[in-house]
Amino acid sequence: MSRLVLTDDTGGWFGPMALEDMPNFFETYLCDPNAPYCGFQSWDDYFTRQLRPGARPVECLEDNGVINSACESTVYCIANNVKERDSFWLKGQPYSLRDMFHDDPFTNLFPNQWPRYQDEDDTWSLFFAIASSHKWLTG
Incomplete structure (x- = not known):
């Protein structure tokens, strides 16, 4: 149906x-x-x-400064130097890294210690259009 x-x-x-x-x-x-x-x-x-x-070709695998999207989306928001309890908006609601990772004990490893980006702790929010596939591809 x-x-x-x-x-x-x-x-x-x-x-x-x-x-x-x-x-x-x-x-x-x-x-x-x-x-x-x-x-x-x-x-x-x-x-x-x-x-x-x-x-969907994957580019620049060795360049940690390049982000390959794992889904069909458009960049909605980029937030720089995000801390564990900073608020940013997802789907019209305020979230923090702690919220996104559901209080996972490894959440504190993201801010200030992310191994690939020594000086930056950035997040990006992506927007799924209604006609886009909603499958997250990894590997």
Whole structure:
């Protein structure tokens, strides 16, 4: 039932207007445009869709000054020199590192000791667009 909107009908997620907002969708994601629902088994399957090999290249692996995003997103906010109890906003709510890491004992290792960035303790917030995949890719 949840995948009924995954059609190429006028109001469907693969309709003309939707595909204007998702250029190269079929070239970027593992799916079958000829299969029912493009081969997605559920709405969740669609939102956590897999990338085709090579669709998101990873650059400068040896350069610790380069951040490769693990998800489809746009930079929303960058905060510099963040301390354990500093507040910054996520989804309209104030958070601290302590909140984000749920009081994990290793939280205190982030500020002032992050091994790759000796002089900076930065965070960045990312915004997921509604049409973006919501899968976090690592490794």
